[in-house]
Amino acid sequence: MASIDTLTLPLDQTSAADLAASGLEYARVDADGEGFRPFQRAVARGFLGAESTDDEAENARTTLRTRRLTAVYDRQGVEPEVPVGTIDSWASELTTSPGRTTPLWSISAVTVAATHRRRGIARAMIGGELRTAAAAGFAIAGLTVTEATIYGRWGFSPAAWASDVEVDTGRARWTGPTAPGRLDFVPREAVVDRLRAVHERVRVQRPGSVPGWDGRWRGVAGLAPGDKSGEKVRAVAYRTAEGDETGILVYVIDERDDFSAHDLEVRAIFAVDGEASAALWRFALEHDLVGRVKAWLQPSTPPVQWMVSDRRAVTATLTDHHWLRILDVPGALGSRRYAAGLDVILRVADPLGFAEGTWSLRIGADGEAQVSPSIDRPVDIDLTVGALSSLLLGGVRSAELALSGLVRGEARTLASLDRAFVSEATPLLDIWY
Ligand SMILES: CC(C)(COP(=O)(O)OP(=O)(O)OC[C@H]1O[C@@H](n2cnc3c(N)ncnc32)[C@H](O)[C@@H]1OP(=O)(O)O)[C@@H](O)C(=O)NCCC(=O)NCCS
Structure with missing residues (x-):
């Protein structure tokens, strides 16, 4: 995938329509425009931080200038220019095997004003990011989380621990x-x-x-x-x-x-x-x-x-620590090197549709994977998109996820999957984002 300027990608129209139906406005924010300071205020409020000084805001602007800032506004509010929802994202790179990286749609600054919680604003913003990322050809989205209860519903699941x-x-x-x-x-x-x-x-x-x-x-x-x-x-x-x-x-x-x-x-x-x-x-x-x-x-x-x-x-x-979400099964599974050969049919359940399907995963003796849709062979392993995202880097074994019913398959098939997926180095994310 050629490097991509995420700032020029269009705003997701599904989320714009969903939010408009609740009287809310979905809009991009320019880091050099008037909307930036109010965006920052909303993020600080969401993460329970102090209001930023001018110096702190300028410092943040230098980083956020390269990011895709998106906000939700309630124009009926007392401060209509301050968003009631914020999110930012950027094209990053995920290491999938030593010496090998793949594009990653990174998400951060997810906040919803305490006055507007539980009205579907986060759902619209995260859905918007996933649709935009998938349409732009990203096979994986990622984030780090403050709470472990929020993102599983959108198919994110831990893939690296710290x-x-x-x-x-x-x-x-x-x-x-x-x-x-x-x-x-x-x-x-x-x-x-x-x-x-x-x-x-x-x-x-x-x-x-x-x-x-x-x-x-x-x-x-x-x-x-x-x-x-x-x-x-x-x-x-x-x-x-x-x-x-x-x-x-x-x-x-x-x-x-x-x-x-x-x-x-x-x-x-x-x-x-x-x-x-x-x-x-x-x-x-x-x-x-x-x-x-x-x-x-x-x-x-x-x-x-x-x-x-x-x-x-x-x-x-x-x-x-690092939560990943596979958006494109062939792209994600094809992005890494494997430790052993494998030939299995995976059925992936994805309520949001991105990774849904039955997939043939063939790994050769050279450790390279070939993944394609499968229609004619019996399924060997049934799993959720979250489980597949957790398995992707080899940080957890499918046999362990099978204990909780997140993965289903015969023990010897899972054992062969685990032999192929085991990682050359234990996955780790050493920063927050
Ligand atoms: C977490 C947060 C973004 C959720 O926003 P929201 O707009 O209230 O969420 P939504 O109304 O879109 O909820 C979508 C679903 O997630 C659930 N949900 C939302 N926040 C949740 C939480 N903290 N824990 C568990 N479930 C949560 C909702 O109940 C809803 O479930 P449903 O689909 O079964 O109805 C918001 O509460 C917030 O800004 N918190 C403070 C900042 C923060 O923690 N950000 C996350 C950084 S990683």
Whole structure:
């Protein structure tokens, strides 16, 4: 699929008509137009945040200029220019196998005014996004969620998980590898470029990942306006003995009452390989005057567990993080590489219609899939579009989903599907979007 300017795609007429029938207006918002500040106010309200300052709004505008902003207005309201619904989306890229990516319709900023909840505004906005994405040729849509109860009804389902990690440094004596390279502090102004460079290398190797963007990296670096901890942000980069910069750690020391046991809060730890990862984790764990290291969005089984003398010094709390929604079955299943051959017929149930159908999935010895509609062979596996979206990256096994009835098929067929779908690297999304 050629790269596509999502800003020029037309507004979904089904949603426009549905909302108009309730007296509401569905419209695009120009990030450089008058509608932008009210859009921002509505998003901040929806996520229970403070009103943004002029500096914060300008900072957000630089990111949102490249995004498709859509809003719902109630023109009878006291503030008719402030949307009662907001959503934004953009063309991103999902890593489906190490070294392989596919276009992803990313969705964010979904809010509905507390005064207008449960009137179908979210349904119209999300349906509008899915129809627009599918019509533009996107095989997959994705989002990260604040609540796990909202998006399943539209066919989204978790496909990559992440752990929040805490390490008690008093218990965690380092037993991991000794990295032969060097660590250096990085000035805060240089952090954005360094984060971008390392993350670009990391994310294309990790199924479930997407690219970051400069606004995200400015936030991590403490350079976003309004960041109260911004001045406390420190960063160290790891360079191999050959001089290649393969890792970066960005962190803040959060002072506790006990001056010898502060918290080191990791804002980002990106490492191209195990060597850089070991160097950066060791730096964090052995930092003087630190009693606890906290990090978010880490792999589901964090590598640091295997690098300390007492693995129970590391606690990891797993959460679903990257939710995907397959819109086009051949496009989505054809976008990754597989671990083993397979020849099955899948029947996919999709109440919204995008992925509905019976599909032949043939995977050759080279790990490449061929997917086409099937009419004449008996079905081997019955599943929902959500279940297929969860299976896509190999982060969960079909045999596990079968226990809850989300997938149905003979045990040996599911076992062969799982052998093919198992991922070369556990799926992970290491940022919020
Ligand atoms: C979540 C939110 C967007 C829902 O908007 P809404 O316009 O009230 O939703 P709709 O009226 O379109 O509801 C569609 C369906 O989703 C259900 N639903 C809506 N919010 C839900 C929630 N938080 N949990 C479970 N179900 C929910 C509705 O009951 C309805 O179900 P039905 O189809 O069976 O009738 C809105 O409550 C909101 O803005 N919340 C705060 C911000 C937020 O959490 N955004 C999500 C970011 S990931």
